[in-house]
Amino acid sequence: MTLLAIDDLSVDFGRHHRPALDHVSLLVDAGQRLGLVGASGSGKTVLASAVMGLLPDNAHLTGTVRFQGRDLTRLPDAAFSRLRGQDLTMVFQEPMTALDPTMKVGRQASEVRRLHTRCSAAQARAKVDEIFTRVGLDPVSQIADAYPHELSGGQRQRVVIAMAVMNNPSLVICDEPTTALDAMVQATVLALLVEELDRVDAACLFISHDLDVVSSMCDDVAVIHGGRIVETGGVDEVLDRPRHPYTQGLVATARIDAVGPGQRLPVIDDFSSTSDLVQAASEQCDTPAPTRQDR
Amino acid sequence: MTAFEMTHVSMTYGGRRRRVRALDDVSLSVEEHQKWGIVGQSGSGKTTLLKILAGLASPTSGQVRLFGRDLDLKSADVMAELRSSVQMVFQDPRSSLNPRMKISSIVSEPLRSPLVRNRPDMPTDHAARVAEVLRAVGLPPDCGDLYPHELSGGQRQRIALARALAPHPRILLADEPVSAMDVDVRAQVLNLLNSLVDSMGLTLIMVTHDLSVVRHTCDHVLVLNQGRVVEWGPTSTVMGDPREEYTRQLLASTIRRRTV
Numbered sequence: 001m002t003l004l005a006i007d008d009l010s011v012d013f014g015r016h017h018r019p020a021l022d023h024v025s026l027l028v029d030a031g032q033r034l035g036l037v038g039a040s041g042s043g044k045t046v047l048a049s050a051v052m053g054l055l056p057d058n059a060h061l062t063g064t065v066r067f068q069g070r071d072l073t074r075l076p077d078a079a080f081s082r083l084r085g086q087d088l089t090m091v092f093q094e095p096m097t098a099l100d101p102t103m104k105v106g107r108q109a110s111e112v113r114r115l116h117t118r119c120s121a122a123q124a125r126a127k128v129d130e131i132f133t134r135v136g137l138d139p140v141s142q143i144a145d146a147y148p149h150e151l152s153g154g155q156r157q158r159v160v161i162a163m164a165v166m167n168n169p170s171l172v173i174c175d176e177p178t179t180a181l182d183a184m185v186q187a188t189v190l191a192l193l194v195e196e197l198d199r200v201d202a203a204c205l206f207i208s209h210d211l212d213v214v215s216s217m218c219d220d221v222a223v224i225h226g227g228r229i230v231e232t233g234g235v236d237e238v239l240d241r242p243r244h245p246y247t248q249g250l251v252a253t254a255r256i257d258a259v260g261p262g263q264r265l266p267v268i269d270d271f272s273s274t275s276d277l278v279q280a281a282s283e284q285c286d287t288p289a290p291t292r293q294d295r
Numbered sequence: 296m297t298a299f300e301m302t303h304v305s306m307t308y309g310g311r312r313r314r315v316r317a318l319d320d321v322s323l324s325v326e327e328h329q330k331w332g333i334v335g336q337s338g339s340g341k342t343t344l345l346k347i348l349a350g351l352a353s354p355t356s357g358q359v360r361l362f363g364r365d366l367d368l369k370s371a372d373v374m375a376e377l378r379s380s381v382q383m384v385f386q387d388p389r390s391s392l393n394p395r396m397k398i399s400s401i402v403s404e405p406l407r408s409p410l411v412r413n414r415p416d417m418p419t420d421h422a423a424r425v426a427e428v429l430r431a432v433g434l435p436p437d438c439g440d441l442y443p444h445e446l447s448g449g450q451r452q453r454i455a456l457a458r459a460l461a462p463h464p465r466i467l468l469a470d471e472p473v474s475a476m477d478v479d480v481r482a483q484v485l486n487l488l489n490s491l492v493d494s495m496g497l498t499l500i501m502v503t504h505d506l507s508v509v510r511h512t513c514d515h516v517l518v519l520n521q522g523r524v525v526e527w528g529p530t531s532t533v534m535g536d537p538r539e540e541y542t543r544q545l546l547a548s549t550i551r552r553r554t555v
Contacts, residue, residue, distance in 0.1 A: 039477040040448065153337065179475060182337045182504040184548040209477050212550045254478040256507040261530070262489055265482040265511070 003171055003203050004028040004051065009063035011046055011055065020046040022227040023063070030170065033197065033204040035214035035235065037250070038224035044207045047224070048175050051205070052090055053080045067171070086116045089164040091193075093176040095156035099148040105159045106132075106144025112163045131162045135192055154185035158192065165196045172197060175207045190217060211254045215239055223247045245271045296362065298466055298498045299325040299348055304357030306343050306522075317343040318354070319522040325515075327465070330492065330499040332509035332530065334545065335519035341502040344519070345470050348500065350377045371410065379411040382459035386471040388451035392443040398454055399425050399439030405462045417462060428457040432487060449480035453487065460491065467492065469501040473508060485512060506549055510534055518542050 006026040012019040021043045028034050038044050049055045051065055053072060065072040067088060072080070092098035100108055109131070110124035119127075129140050135158045137143045148156055157177060164172050177193065178186040194217065197204050208214050214221055215235045222232040223244065231244040242248045249268035252258075259265050306318040318340045325331055333341050346352040347359060350368055359366040361381070367373050382405065385391035392401055403421040411417055418424040426436040432453040443451055452472065459467060472488065473481045489512055492499050503509060509516055509530060516533045518525040518541065526539045537543050 039479060183506070183550075184336050184545065187548040187550060190550070210550070211478070216550050250478065253482040256482075256485075256511050259511065261511055261514075262493075264486050264489075267482045267486070268479045 001030045002027055003030045003032075003068065004205070005064075005066040006047075006051070007064045007066070009047075009050060009061070009065060011043075011050055011059055011061050013056075013059055019227055020059075021050065024224075024227070024229055026222055026229060026232075028171065028203050028205055031201055031203050032220065033206060033218045035218035035221040036205060036207045036224055037209060037211060037214055037221060039209060039250075042224045043227040044209075044224055045175055046227075048090065048173050048205070048207055051173060052084060052088065082116070085112055086167050087170050089167070089169045089172050091157075091160050091164050091172060091174040091177045094180050095153065095160045096148060096180075098160050099156060101148055104145055104147055105151070105156075109144070109159065109163050109166065112166055116167050127166065128162075131166050132159075135159075135162045135196065136188075137162070152185075153181050154189060157181065157189050161189070161193055161196060165200050165202065168200045169202050171203045171205065173205045173207070176209070177206075178213065179208075179210075186213075193217070211239060211251065223250065296327045297324055297360070298327045298329075298362060299323070299500070300358075300360040300363075301344075301347070302358045302360075304344075304347065304354045304359060306340075306347065306352070307355045316522050318347075321357075321519075321522070321524055323517060323524070323527070325498060325500060327498050328496055329515055330513045331501065332513035332516045333500065333502045333519060334504060334506060334509055334516060335525075336504065336545075338521070339519040340522040341504075341519055342470055343522075345383070345468050345500065345502050349381060349383050349468055350374065375410045375414060378405070378408055379414055379417065379462050380465045381468060382462065382464040382466070383468040383470070384452070384455050384459050384472050386474060388448070388455045389443070391455055392451060392458075394443055396442075397439065398429075398441050398443070398446075401443070401454060402428060402439070402458045402461055405458060411462060424461055425457075428460045431460060431491060432457045447480075448476065449483055452476070452480075452484050456484075456487065456491070460495070464497065466498040466500065469499065471503055472501065474503065474505060481508075488512070506534065506546060518545065 006024060009021055009024045010019050011021040024047065036044055036047065050061060051072065055061065061073060099105065106128055109128045113119065113124040113127050128144060132140045132144060137155060137158050143151065143155065178189050181189060190213065206214060206217050218235055220233065221235045221238050223230050223238065225246045231238055231242065231247045238247060239251055242251050249271035252266040253268055256265060301321055301323045304318055304321045308315045308317055321344065333344060335341050343352065347354050350366065353368050361377060364373060366377065402425045406412065406417055406421050406424065425439055429436050429439065434450065434453055446454065473484050476484065485508065501513060513530050516530045517527040518533065520541050525541045526533055526537065533542060534546065537546060
């Protein structure tokens with residue numbers, strides 16, 4: 001069953017800029033994990049913001065984003081606020097900026113519960129304790145009483161994941177959730193994310209520039225380049241037999257292990273037929289997009 | 296010749312109540328023209344080690360030698376040697392390049408340092424040297440008139456590399472130079488770094504948590520965990536046949552393509 005249907009979505013930030021998204025269509029089924037890969041400036045984060053209703057006011061949007069049959073682009077703010085954090089949640093790239101630095105993390109998490117469910121403070125707190133325990137935040141009472149800066153990067157991202165799955169959402173959008181973490185912590189956080197998504201039976205739109213991470217997380221993948229989806233399909237199909245030259249370049253540049261030590265690594269420009277595309281992408285990078293920049 | 300030698304180096308931060316031992320009895324010997332990768336998790340002491348080598352921090356105990364001379368940070372003579380022969384590339388060029396300086400003055404700044412400007416081996420024609428290193432890192436010479444924000448992330452890291460190369464260093468230190476970069480930009484910067492290190496005969500000491508980058512670029516590797524040396528040796532030995540359990544865990548945690 002289709003959960004999220006993005007149809008012919010275009011977003012631009014004023015007439016003088018290239019569109020950040022250019023007639024994008026994408027389907028996410030219930031329970032499906034779809035990876036969205038692309039370089040910085042390709043429109044990944046704009047797509048996530050468009051679905052979450054978090055685009056800045058100067059963004060101009062056409063097309064439709066249907067979630068559970070409702071068109072989110074026409075949804076009034078009040079209705080969107082009820083949806084966001086409930087059925088539709090997000091895990092951001094940088095947990096330090098996603099969390100409120102002046103609020104203890106336990107209170108932030110219980111706020112997510114209380115905003116969407118009729119429950120007492122004590123009930124919300126019990127729920128937070130339960131979820132924090134499950135995502136491996138130990139000792140719970142001490143961590144719930146900590147401010148974000150007192151936690152490690154991995155712990156902060158566990159808090160964010162706990163908040164994202166607390167209300168049993170049907171879709172979780174993850175925007176580069178482990179880019180800020182080191183390799184070992186990344187592996188454990190990704191494993192946790194898969195476990196939690198499976199437990200609440202949520203679909204996931206997983207945004208990343210790391211093909212290895214996407215292939216370990218997702219069943220299907222869409223490749224975005226210059227605001228356009230250039231290729232979609234099963235992860236193995238797309239990564240083993242990429243059809244679009246941009247995807248071919250992306251797959252080749254990501255495989256450092258395939259090149260002998262010290263030898264030249266392939267770059268996307270090597271895939272000559274893409275040079276015009278790359279040109280277009282770099283032109284786009286020249287115009288500052290007024291969105292939050294990738295770190 | 297031995298470029299850097301650390302013997303029993305320890306470093307503790309903090310006061311009486313909470314002391315953090317960032318480095319614990321680390322010994323390391325880097326020969327000239329070797330390429331070392333320093334790997335470990337966040338908080339393992341990688342960056343502290345690099346800071347000590349760069350003369351940005353002084354160890355609590357132990358000895359550091361640069362080309363056989365004691366690295367005495369109070370000696371102007373030693374500092375001049377250090378600043379001219381050892382240069383550093385930082386992780387995030389957005390914070391390591393001064394946003395209010397033009398590229399040309401960023402790149403020539405090491406040449407203007409009072410410590411090194413009177414040395415006989417320093418280039419005197421700064422404009423010529425700037426053009427030379429900009430060409431070496433694959434940027435047009437006229438980008439000297441731009442400010443850092445006018446460049447892309449990959450270009451900014453090339454500028455950081457150009458600045459490091461300007462005073463003809465013999466040793467290049469790099470702190471996570473390609474992490475948080477797109478795969479394409481990462482490949483471009485690594486290709487550039489490799490070819491420059493080889494063609495200029497530099498010694499490279501690179502901190503990273505990306506083991507595939509180490510395997511590709513470095514001939515030697517040092518594994519750190521909580522400030523202690525876990526294992527070190529030629530990359531092929533350490534990564535092909537690790538002796539320590541921790542190294543095995545680190546290797547296993549790399550996310551790889553599912554094999555069908």
